[in-house]
Structures are given as C-alpha cells and as structure tokens.
Amino acid sequence: MTNKLPINSSKFKQYREKYEQELFNRVIPFWGKYSPDYKNGGYFNCLDQDGKIYDQTKHVWLQGRQVWIFSKFYRDVEQKQEWFKIARLGANFLKQYGIRDDRRVYFSLSPEGNPLYLQRKIFSECFYIMGLAEFSRASDQPKYLKEAKLELEKVWEWAYDWTKVRRPNYSGQMSTQSLAVPMILLNVIAEVAAEDTNPYQREIEDCIRNLQLHIHPDTQIVYETVTSEGDFIDSSEGRLLNPGHAIEAGWFLQHWAQTLQRPSLSETAANIIRWSFERGWDTDYGGIYYFLDAKGYSPTPLEWFMKLWWVHCEALYAHLLNFYVTGEIEDWHAFKQVDRYIFQHFCDPKYGEWFGYLNRQGDVTHRFKGGPYKGCFHVPRALWLCWRLLQKLEKF
Amino acid sequence: MTNKLPINSSKFKQYREKYEQELFNRVIPFWGKYSPDYKNGGYFNCLDQDGKIYDQTKHVWLQGRQVWIFSKFYRDVEQKQEWFKIARLGANFLKQYGIRDDRRVYFSLSPEGNPLYLQRKIFSECFYIMGLAEFSRASDQPKYLKEAKLELEKVWEWAYDWTKVRRPNYSGQMSTQSLAVPMILLNVIAEVAAEDTNPYQREIEDCIRNLQLHIHPDTQIVYETVTSEGDFIDSSEGRLLNPGHAIEAGWFLQHWAQTLQRPSLSETAANIIRWSFERGWDTDYGGIYYFLDAKGYSPTPLEWFMKLWWVHCEALYAHLLNFYVTGEIEDWHAFKQVDRYIFQHFCDPKYGEWFGYLNRQGDVTHRFKGGPYKGCFHVPRALWLCWRLLQKLEKF
Numbered sequence: 140m141t142n143k144l145p146i147n148s149s150k151f152k153q154y155r156e157k158y159e160q161e162l163f164n165r166v167i168p169f170w171g172k173y174s175p176d177y178k179n180g181g182y183f184n185c186l187d188q189d190g191k192i193y194d195q196t197k198h199v200w201l202q203g204r205q206v207w208i209f210s211k212f213y214r215d216v217e218q219k220q221e222w223f224k225i226a227r228l229g230a231n232f233l234k235q236y237g238i239r240d241d242r243r244v245y246f247s248l249s250p251e252g253n254p255l256y257l258q259r260k261i262f263s264e265c266f267y268i269m270g271l272a273e274f275s276r277a278s279d280q281p282k283y284l285k286e287a288k289l290e291l292e293k294v295w296e297w298a299y300d301w302t303k304v305r306r307p308n309y310s311g312q313m314s315t316q317s318l319a320v321p322m323i324l325l326n327v328i329a330e331v332a333a334e335d336t337n338p339y340q341r342e343i344e345d346c347i348r349n350l351q352l353h354i355h356p357d358t359q360i361v362y363e364t365v366t367s368e369g370d371f372i373d374s375s376e377g378r379l380l381n382p383g384h385a386i387e388a389g390w391f392l393q394h395w396a397q398t399l400q401r402p403s404l405s406e407t408a409a410n411i412i413r414w415s416f417e418r419g420w421d422t423d424y425g426g427i428y429y430f431l432d433a434k435g436y437s438p439t440p441l442e443w444f445m446k447l448w449w450v451h452c453e454a455l456y457a458h459l460l461n462f463y464v465t466g467e468i469e470d471w472h473a474f475k476q477v478d479r480y481i482f483q484h485f486c487d488p489k490y491g492e493w494f495g496y497l498n499r500q501g502d503v504t505h506r507f508k509g510g511p512y513k514g515c516f517h518v519p520r521a522l523w524l525c526w527r528l529l530q531k532l533e534k535f
Numbered sequence: 536m537t538n539k540l541p542i543n544s545s546k547f548k549q550y551r552e553k554y555e556q557e558l559f560n561r562v563i564p565f566w567g568k569y570s571p572d573y574k575n576g577g578y579f580n581c582l583d584q585d586g587k588i589y590d591q592t593k594h595v596w597l598q599g600r601q602v603w604i605f606s607k608f609y610r611d612v613e614q615k616q617e618w619f620k621i622a623r624l625g626a627n628f629l630k631q632y633g634i635r636d637d638r639r640v641y642f643s644l645s646p647e648g649n650p651l652y653l654q655r656k657i658f659s660e661c662f663y664i665m666g667l668a669e670f671s672r673a674s675d676q677p678k679y680l681k682e683a684k685l686e687l688e689k690v691w692e693w694a695y696d697w698t699k700v701r702r703p704n705y706s707g708q709m710s711t712q713s714l715a716v717p718m719i720l721l722n723v724i725a726e727v728a729a730e731d732t733n734p735y736q737r738e739i740e741d742c743i744r745n746l747q748l749h750i751h752p753d754t755q756i757v758y759e760t761v762t763s764e765g766d767f768i769d770s771s772e773g774r775l776l777n778p779g780h781a782i783e784a785g786w787f788l789q790h791w792a793q794t795l796q797r798p799s800l801s802e803t804a805a806n807i808i809r810w811s812f813e814r815g816w817d818t819d820y821g822g823i824y825y826f827l828d829a830k831g832y833s834p835t836p837l838e839w840f841m842k843l844w845w846v847h848c849e850a851l852y853a854h855l856l857n858f859y860v861t862g863e864i865e866d867w868h869a870f871k872q873v874d875r876y877i878f879q880h881f882c883d884p885k886y887g888e889w890f891g892y893l894n895r896q897g898d899v900t901h902r903f904k905g906g907p908y909k910g911c912f913h914v915p916r917a918l919w920l921c922w923r924l925l926q927k928l929e930k931f
Contacts, residue, residue: 185771193832194771245705253707307643311649358690374589375581375907436589437901441838441892444900496837504840505833511771 145468148533162522165491170515179251181232186509188488192226195250199237201514203266206230208519210277230274242293259306264294265323269330314367321349322388359414361385378433381451382419386412390457412457424500425480446497448485452521459525493518541864544929551925558918561887566911577628582905583888592647597910599662602626615893626670638689655702660690661719665726710763717745717783739783755810757781774829778815779846782808787851797848806852820896821876841894844881848917855921864915
C-alpha cells in the first residue's frame with residue numbers, strides 16, 4: 140500500500156457509513172427475514188421484490204454462498220445467534236442433501252432436499268466447499284472443514300481431468316481453458332486454507348499460472364476462453380469478454396499478490412481491473428456491459444448489453460482495493476463512478492437488497508431479489524469487503 | 536375456409552408483391568451468396584449484417600433447415616439449378632458428418648465436419664430429418680427419404696423414452712412434458728409423410744393429444760411445461776410462457792386440422808394464436824415478448840423482454856392463416872399489426888435478410904443476420920407461406 144492518500148478521511152467515513160447502513164439495515168435483514176426454511180432446512184432463494192417466495196427450488200450455488208455469508212458475518216462482524224442459526228440451517232441442509240456418494244454436488248434441490256439437477260460443471264462443488272469451510276470456523280466444528288478439504292481434493296482432480304464431470308470432448312473441439320476454473324479455485328483455496336496456505340502451494344501456483352494465460356497485456360484484454368497455451372481463439376467463443384468476471388479475477392489475484400507479497404502480480408491485478416472497466420463501461424448509458432466481443436462483432440449471448448448487479452459489486456470493491464493498494468486518484472474516481480451507478484440503479488430503498496438485472500438504459504428488467512443465480516452473496520460480500528477496507532482507509 | 540372475405544383483393548396483391556420482393560430479392564439472395572461453403576460442404580451460418588463470416592461453426596439445426604428451404608423452393612417455386620446445388624451441398628454434408636453410428640445427430644460441427652457438440656435433446660435429429668426428406672423429393676432420390684424415415688423412428692423412440700438421450704431424471708423432479716416435443720414431431724411427421732399420412736396415424740393422434748394438454752381454455756393460456764397429465768405447475772418453469780412458440784404451435788395444429796378435417800381442432804388452433812398474441816403483445820412499445828410468467832412474476836430468463844424475429848415470423852403467418860380460415864377481420868388486423876412491426880424493425884434494406892434480436896423498445900441489439908440459432912429458415916419460411924396464401928386469397 141502507498142503511504143500518501145489524496146483523499147480526506149471524512150470521505151472514507153461517509154462511504155463507510157453508507158455501506159454499513161445498506162448492508163446491515165437493508166441487505167442482510169432481507170435474507171434473514173425471507174429466505175430461511177425453518178421447516179425443511181436450507182434457504183429459499185427465489186424471492187420476489189418484497190421477499191415473497193415465487194419458486195421453491197433451492198439452488199445449491201446460493202445455499203453454499205449464503206452459508207458462507209452468515210458464517211463469515213458471525214465470525215467477523217458480530218456473534219449474533221440469529222446469524223449463526225441461519226448459517227447452521229444451510230450448512231446442515233447442504234451436507235445432508237447437497238452431495239451424493241460419488242462426491243458430486245447437485246445444482247438444485249426440491250424444498251425437501253430431493254435432487255432436481257446436476258450440472259456438468261464444478262461450481263456447485265466449489266460453493267459447497269466455501270460454505271462448509273467458513274461454517275466450520277464459525278461453529279468451531281473441525282468436521283465441516285475436514286469435509287470441505289476432502290471435497291476440494293475431488294474438485295481439484297475434476298478441474299484438470301474433466302472427462303469425469305464435464306461435457307464429453309469431440310474430435311472437432313480445440314483444447315481450451317476457461318477463466319472461471321483457475322479463478323474459482325483460487326477463491327476456494329483461499330477460503331479453505333485461510334492463514335495456512337502451505338499445503339496448497341503447488342495448486343496456488345498452478346492456478347495463478349493458468350489465470351495469467353487469459354491476460355494479454357499487448358491488447359490489454361482478459362479473455363474468458365483461450366487455448367491451453369493461452370492463445371487467442373478467433374471465434375465467437377474465443378472473442379467473448381466478460382468484463383465483470385475479469386474484474387473479479389483482478390481482485391482475487393490482488394488478494395493473492397498481497398498474501399504472497401509479489402509486487403509484479405499486484406500490478407497485473409490492478410491493471411486487469413482498469414482495462415476491463417475501461418473497455419466494459421457503456422459510455423452512452425453508464426454501467427458495465429455483461430459481455431463484449433473483442434473484435435467488435437455482436438456478442439452471441441442475447442443478454443450481452445444488460446447491466447448485472449454482480450458485475451457492479453465486483454467493480455465496486457475492485458476499484459476501492461486498487462485505490463487502497465496504489466493510492467492512485469483514478470482508482471478512487473472509478474470506485475465513485477461505480478458507487479454512483481449502483482445507488483442510482485440497483486438499490487431498492489423500499490424492500491432492501493438490490494435488483495439484479497437492468498436493461499442497457501439502466502431500467503430494472505427483473506423485479507425479483509433472488510433467482511436461480513442471484514442470492515445472498517455478491518451484494519453483502521462487496522459491501523462487507525468495502526466496509527472493512529474503508530475502515531482501514533479511515534484510520535490510515 | 537369462410538366464403539366471404541371483408542378485404543378487397545388489391546390489398547392481398549399489395550402484400551403478396553411486397554413479400555415476393557422481400558423474399559426473392561433480399562432474403563434468399565443473402566443466404567445464397569454468403570452461406571455456402573463450396574470447399575467443405577454445408578453452410579456457414581454465423582454471418583454478420585453484411586454477410587461476413589464471423590464464426591465458422593456449422594450449427595446442425597441451421598444446416599438441416601437451410602437444406603429444407605432450398606429444396607422446398609426448388610420444388611415449389613422454381614427449378615433453379617443454383618437452389619438445387621445449395622440444397623445438395625447441405626444435404627450431403629449433413630448425411631456425411633451430421634449423424635453418428637448410434638443415430639444421434641450432432642448439434643454443431645467444425646467447418647470440415649468434425650463434431651463439436653451433442654445436445655441432450657432431439658431437435659438436431661428433427662432438422663436433419665426435415666432437410667433430408669425435402670431434399671429427397673427435390674432430387675428425386677428415395678434414399679434420402681428412407682434415411683429420414685429411419686431417423687424418425689429413432690426420434691420417436693427417444694422422444695417418449697428420453698432416458699437414452701436427455702438429462703437424467705432425479706428423484707425430486709416432477710414428471711413433466713414440454714410443448715416443444717409434440718410440436719416439432721407434428722411438424723416433422725408432416726414433412727416426412729407429405730400426402731401419405733396413413734403410416735403415422737397413431738403418432739399424429741398422440742402428438743395432437745399431448746399438444747392439447749398444454750392448452751388451458753379456462754385461462755386462455757398455452758403453457759410451455761405441464762405435468763404428464765397436463766396440469767399447471769406453479770413454479771417459474773411451470774408458469775413460463777413463450778407466446779411465439781404457442782403461436783407457432785397454433786399454425787402447426789391448424790395445418791393438421793385442415794388435413795384431418797376437424798372443425799373443433801381448427802377452432803382451438805385459431806384460438807391459441809389469438810390468446811397468445813393478445814397476451815404476448817407489448818402494449819407500451821409494440822412487438823411480442825419472448826417470455827412471460829403466467830402469474831405476472833418476472834420471468835427468470837434474462838432476455839424475456841426482447842423481441843425476436845422468429846416470434847414475429849410465426850405470428851405473421853399464423854394470423855394470415857387464421858384470417859384465411861375464419862374470414863374474421865380481427866385476424867386480418869392482427870396480421871397487419873405484425874407486418875407493420877416487422878417492416879419497421881427487423882428488415883435491413885441495405886444488406887437483406889432480417890435482424891434477429893431487438894430490445895424491448897425495438898432497437899436492434901445484435902447486428903448479425905445469422906447466429907447459433909438464427910439461419911436461413913424462419914424468415915423465408917414465413918414469407919413463402921404468406922406469399923402462397925396471399926395468392927390464394929387474391930384469387931378467392
């Protein structure tokens with residue numbers, strides 16, 4: 140971190156208080172009130188604007204993530220019994236119903252915990268691990284961490300030998316790699332290892348190396364999909380950019396750069412956040428696009444032009460972290476720009492939590508607060524991370 | 536068909552000439568010029584606004600559909616050698632590379648025909664059948680029809696015992712059925728059987744019965760997904776409506792009602808087109824929504840509010856067909872309403888073919904003319920169907 144800051148401490152206080160209020164008065168109470176299923180365990184995650192359950196499916200990504208949030212907050216913010224109970228409700232539901240004998244974790248469950256669907260991907264497993272690891276520490280029960288570590292071994296195996304898990308490979312396919320895999324693994328390892336990263340040194344280096352294959356400094360682009368050697372692929376898939384994802388990868392990498400004390404990695408991390416924000420910002424209507432094509436063709440996903448809450452959550456924290464690390468005023472301005480967009484578009488002062496999906500112009504397109512891919516995670520995580528960092532900045 | 540028409544014949548002529556020009560001067564030439572791959576066979580289907588190839592993947596749905604269009608036009612419109620050659624280019628590519636030993640048909644192929652991906656669905660198979668059946672008639676080569684009939688037998692088996700093809704079933708899942716299956720099968724059977732529907736009587740009745748389970752006259756709703764008994768399911772999936780799909784089902788059913796001479800089925804078919812149009816039309820900005828929720832919740836697909844070309848293609852022909860069958864002036868007005876929206880928003884006078892995707896306000900969001908799900912099919916099929924029907928109306 141730099142040793143001079145171009146911003147007055149009262150500014151940090153102002154943002155810190157704003158986030159504190161949003162997080163503890165309007166975001167966490169929404170999930171605490173509407174999501175727990177005290178009858179069957181776990182959480183309802185398909186919640187309408189006002190918290191009403193519009194679908195009873197329990198999506199496992201969101202179960203694991205909510206366990207992580209409530210466990211983390213119990214440990215880090217305040218030892219509220221309500222928070223602990225909510226964390227336990229999800230952790231036990233997950234452990235009982237989420238995982239099957241071959242250690243694969245379901246994507247979705249019925250309200251009673253019966254399996255509905257299994258993806259040919261490793262992400263359900265990753266959020267299962269994150270939830271249980273954090274709950275283990277909150278509950279001081281080592282068995283949950285043991286379970287998380289056991290599952291991480293399986294995920295590691297599957298992530299690099301996907302023949303057992305993912306879609307089969309066909310002869311016309313190129314050998315590619317996806318940004319999501321090293322990214323999520325770096326995040327999961329950080330959660331499982333906590334202070335003790337020693338047992339995962341090889342895995343950490345491997346993930347950092349693989350993640351860096353997606354970063355092309357010559358064009359200042361972070362590609363979602365590259366060849367296994369890191370080369371650009373000139374197809375719709377190879378040209379597809381997901382600026383929010385690259386920004387999230389940036390702050391994951393920055394955390395590791397700080398942990399491992401690597402200035403050059405820290406610079407890379409700061410840069411990919413700036414490049415992706417610069418490229419992803421919609422100069423006409425504001426907000427960050429969901430997808431772009433590196434050569435300016437129309438991205439093929441229908442929703443490419445939409446503005447998603449999680450993208451802006453990642454950008455909010457990433458820019459504040461950049462500012463904390465570099466002290467550059469441009470990073471602070473980028474943080475303020477994202478903050479302004481968020482509080483003008485995503486917040487819902489009436490019922491709390493944030494809307495998830497806007498059209499290009501910034502109007503809400505989906506009124507629900509929770510859906511198959513949106514739950515109690517990105518909003519509280521970003522606000523909590525910013526809140527903690529702003530506290531540090533205030534005291535600087 | 537009714538025996539009085541409330542519209543002057545010159546009106547029909549005006550539309551007939553407009554569609555004739557659009558179809559033969561601006562739509563078919565686009566595909567004829569830019570899509571054929573004379574080197575490897577088959578068609579490039581990812582074409583930018585001006586016809587430039589932006590991705591070389593060959594999507595099998597679109598290969599089969601384009602074979603169907605060029606074969607059909609060669610037979611029905613004019614025996615142009617260019618059209619025949621294009622049809623043959625796709626039919627042979629499909630037969631050589633599209634299907635594997637177990638009779639499953641790939642979803643996508645490399646430009647050289649190497650497999651890229653196989654869906655756990657039966658739709659690639661259906662378009663393979665349609666293409667080959669029509670090419671058999673265009674080329675007067677029975678072996679292609681034999682191949683299509685053989686494949687239809689497999690698809691029939693898979694459609695009702697999906698354990699071999701589709702995603703596995705899990706214990707929490709309800710037994711459901713999807714509108715797409717009886718719909719596409721009715722279409723495929725019509726294409727394979729042509730005049731000789733006798734061998735498929737059991738299958739036709741089965742599909743009509745299954746399709747009718749999705750139609751709920753009490754609420755005037757056509758559900759995409761119902762229980763195997765046809766009951767409404769109160770979940771995001773069960774409430775999901777796809778008005779364009781229901782409208783397409785309407786005209787498929789109307790064709791069968793005419794073939795089988797069933798007035799009550801004809802009335803049902805006309806009704807589901809009207810109900811779905813009424814419900815699906817965006818009264819604020821015009822156009823038909825892609826998805827809706829039957830109870831007014833936000834549909835979970837991110838693109839629900841978008842206006843898609845194929846939805847409007849189906850509606851254009853369906854309303855004209857309704858008018859042809861019923862003689863009701865309201866059906867004619869609905870036809871004109873869709874025509875107006877299409878020619879104001881989807882057409883591209885500069886390069887031909889239509890844009891595929893608009894935002895809710897009706898602005899083009901994706902500039903390409905061909906993509907993974909848009910090719911040489913809905914636009915020429917709808918224009919050709921309308922053109923033929925307008926000719927009949929003119930002479931009425």
